[in-house]
Amino acid sequence: MADGTLAPLQARLRPILEAFVPAVAHATDAEVAAALARTDARLAREPAALRRQLRVLVTALHVLTFLFTLRTLRSLDIAARARFLLRVQDGPIGKLRLGVWGLRTLLFLGWYGNPQAGAALGWRASKYGWDAWTGVQPWAPLPPFEGRARASNGAPGHVPEDLA
Amino acid sequence: MTANKVEVDVVVIGSGAGGGAAIQALGPLVHAGKKVLLLEKGPRFDHTQFSGQELDMAGTLYAAGGGFPTADRAITLAFAEGLGGSTLVYTGTSVRPPRRVIDGWKVPGLEYRDLVHRLARFERQNGVDFVPDAKINDNNRLFAEGCRKLGWTPEQFAVNLRGCRGSSLCNLGCPNGAKQGTAYVQIPMAERAGVEVVTRARVLRVAPAPAGPTGGQGGVLDVEVDGTPVPMGAPSTWAPGRWIVQAKDVIVACGAVHTPALLLRSGLGATLPALGRWWTCQPAHILVGEHDRPLTNAVGHPKSFLWEERIVEDRYFLEACMYFPFVTAKNLTGFGPEHERLLKAYERLQMILVLACDDALPDQRVAIDAAGDPVVHYRLTDATVTAMVKATRAAARIFFAAGAKAVHAPSARPTLLTRDEQDRIDERVHERHFHRGAVSVSAAHLMGGCRMGEDTATAVTTPLGQVHGVPWLHVADASLFRTALEINPYLTVMALAEHVADAVSRKHGVDPEAARA
Incomplete structure (x- = not known):
């Protein structure tokens, strides 16, 4: 069995992760495992009680789905799963609301924290900045330099006359 | 020892x-x-x-x-x-x-x-000096452009580079x-x-x-x-x-x-x-505006402009910003197909950071736990939420004035505002939609x-x-x-x-x- 907080729950987590990030439906088990490992690495710093609560939450989301829809979470299509989980997140129970928000944030960390996933979204930052930029060039016109207001230190390094 | x-x-x-x-x-x-x-x-x-x-x-x-x-x-x-x-x-x-x-x-x-x-x-x-015009990216230009079209005065940040x-x-x-x-x-x-x-x-x-x-x-x-x-x-x-x-x-x-x-x-x-x-x-959160065409956003200094004309009356200010894939994903409210669609538009996204000026209150405090590590007891007050909602409305106006076709606002339901809803921003973005704990605030x-x-x-x-x-x-x-x-x-x-x-x-x-x- 895999180590970590969420990795051992991969089978139960996958339908939730797919609802959060629909692209995961096309991911291999290894890719999902890698994402959960990234999340678990982050979770390792958290208190044991919080990690326990997360595992309970995953089970609770499956149970709630069945209670409210009479369907298993896995049997719902991705859009329906997302709609149901959004209802929980926007629902009246503060702990569940925060729990779903926390779980989606942690799973986003695992998935979008992968540099390849970021690149797939179109994030192309490089340490070489403008020299390496292959995308579009700046396009919106800027006003004349003199006309632009500047934050409080309009002339950095200088002391205004009234304060000299 | x-x-x-x-x-x-x-x-x-x-x-x-x-x-x-x-x-x-x-x-x-x-x-x-x-x-x-x-x-x-x-x-x-x-x-x-x-x-x-x-x-x-x-x-x-x-x-x-x-x-x-x-x-x-x-x-x-x-x-x-x-x-x-x-x-x-x-x-x-x-x-x-x-x-x-x-x-x-x-x-x-x-x-x-x-x-x-x-x-x-x-x-x-x-x-400390100002980023030269030629090195200011679209994300910042659009912020300034949107402000000016509204008759507002954006200010340029001096930066220490x-x-x-x-x-x-x-x-x-x-x-x-x-x-x-x-x-x-x-x-x-x-x-x-x-x-x-x-x-x-x-x-x-x-x-x-x-x-x-x-x-x-x-x-x-x-x-x-x-x-x-x-x-x-x-x-x-x-x-x-x-x-x-x-x-x-x-x-x-x-x-x-x-x-x-x-x-x-x-x-x-x-x-x-x-x-x-x-x-x-x-407290702050990120707003995102979606444009029709790709922008220079993940290149150039990320924060060249701010707008603070409502800071005294409404207790907020806005800054241009650009964040990374995970932080962006986290800050977009919700999840699922619409969330993913917006993230996949990353190259066409403009971002604005809304910041509220929160009141200093005795109950907002740093304490320590049994191990002596810090624990921060802080809650978003109604006044802070109101400031963030007002800031969101102002940012939405900047996005639309800059040409965005849609704006993602955490304090709106549904969260996506379209261009034809520009006249309903005050109604669509509201405190009643700001669910503490379901909005990414940092x-x-x-x-x-x-x-x-x-x-x-x-x-x-x-x-x-x-x-x-x-x-x-x-x-x-x-x-x-x-x-x-x-x-x-x-x-x-x-x-x-x-x-x-x-x-x-x-x-x-x-x-x-x-x-x-």
């Missing part, structure tokens, strides 16, 4: 904007034969190792990977750990504080005129070493003056020095030097293990979370009722907890930063602030820290103004 012992005249704990400015100001003490030491909990980094990868760098540079949670886990706080502190990860925006805020603090002896002289000197030292290549990676540590943070300017200056800098040294507590033959003098620090290997950063120059540092004066500059925590751990809460309290953080402008002032019921330090009733203990960071600063704080932190360090220099017989001249 016997602890190593060191005796110095002055020790500074922490190396961010406050600690860095303080240690530079204390450099001349070395020429006067004094021993001065800087202790930093994090490692010393080599910026050429900064990878620009979001999780790696956030995990390396930030406390709790950038997601230090408040006690109710509804807000995450961002602050760095490493030589340079949070100046490693800021965008270098260098703004002077509003005069109304400093005057409003009513701290005797703290004069705006004096601060401005200090600020101007730091601006010169840090190479030398040799910026426009990596846009400021918040993950500049891989080109262009940002002129304390690790690049003030700390090297102090080291050249003979100050000793020790990294990976965590101060567990401070206590009065035991009375000796000549009586007790100064303080004693219980320090733990961490020798655990880390993937990035240099090892400490001190051997791993326990160290005892005795100093005639101790300056604490660990930031607005760890400074109050250290003083609380040291048992000072019993005599200082204000310790940890009146804590503020200028904060990086952490302030208060050791307020300066004369009244010990509401202040922790004197106007010169000396902890009330403890003549050898001083504070020199953003925890001194009496209220939210209403703007990015690092430059003010530096000026205030120097103000505190100068008082310590005088105590040791050195005239700081003469030394600087």
Whole structure:
């Protein structure tokens, strides 16, 4: 069995992760495992009680789905799963609301924290900045330099006359 | 096991904007034969190792990977750990504080005129200037353009850059070493003056020095030097293990979370009722506007413009910003197909950061848990939520005026506003849709907890930063602030820290103004 907080729950987590990030439906088990490992690495710093609560939450989301829809979470299509989980997140129970928000944030960390996933979204930052930029060039016109207001230190390094 | 012992005249704990400015100001003490030491909990980094990868760098540079949670886990706080502190990860925006805020603090002896002289000197030292027009990206241009079309006046941030290549990676540590943070300017200056800098040294507590033959003098620090290997950063120059540092004066500059925590751990809460309290953080969240065409957004300096015309009346301000894939995903409310669709439009996204000026309240506070680690008890008040909602409405108007076809607003249901809804922004964006705990709120402008002032019921330090009733203990960071600063704080932190360090220099017989001249 895999180590970590969420990795051992991969089978139960996958339908939730797919609802959060629909692209995961096309991911291999290894890719999902890698994402959960990234999340678990982050979770390792958290208190044991919080990690326990997360595992309970995953089970609770499956149970709630069945209670409210009479369907298993896995049997719902991705859009329906997302709609149901959004209802929980926007629902009246503060702990569940925060729990779903926390779980989606942690799973986003695992998935979008992968540099390849970021690149797939179109994030192309490089340490070489403008020299390496292959995308579009700046396009919106800027006003004349003199006309632009500047934050409080309009002339950095200088002391205004009234304060000299 | 016997602890190593060191005796110095002055020790500074922490190396961010406050600690860095303080240690530079204390450099001349070395020429006067004094021993001065800087202790930093994090490692010393080599910026050429900064990878620009979001999780790696956030995990390396930030406390709790950038997601230090408040006690109710509804807000995450961002602050760095490493030589340079949070100046490693800021965008270098260098703004002077509003005069109304400093005057409003009513701290005797703290004069705006004096601060401005200090600020101007730091601006010169840090190479503060404006990003040239040709290097301003679309994300910032659209912010300015949107403001102007609405008849509003955007302002350009001055920034402290030398040799910026426009990596846009400021918040993950500049891989080109262009940002002129304390690790690049003030700390090297102090080291050249003979100050000793020790990294990976965590101060567990401070206590009065035991009375000796000549009586007790100064303080004693219980320090733990961490020798655990880390993937990035240099090892400490001190051997791993326990160290005892005795100093005639101790300056604490660990930031607005760890400074109050250290003083609380040291048992000072019993005599200082204000310790940890009146804590503020200028809560923020990201808004996203979707355009029809790709933009230059993940290139160029990310933060060149702000708009603050409603700051006094409505308690908010807006800044252009650009964040990384995970932070962006986290900040878009919800999940599922629409969330993913918007993220996949990353190249066409414009971003604005909305920041609320929260009130300093006694119940918003830093406490410590059983292990002595900080716990931040902070809740979004109704007034702060209202400010964030008003800010969201203003940002939505800027997006649409700049040509966005849709705007993602966490305090709207549904969260996506389309162009044909421009006339219904006030109705669509509303406090009733702002669900605490379901909106990603974060904060990086952490302030208060050791307020300066004369009244010990509401202040922790004197106007010169000396902890009330403890003549050898001083504070020199953003925890001194009496209220939210209403703007990015690092430059003010530096000026205030120097103000505190100068008082310590005088105590040791050195005239700081003469030394600087």
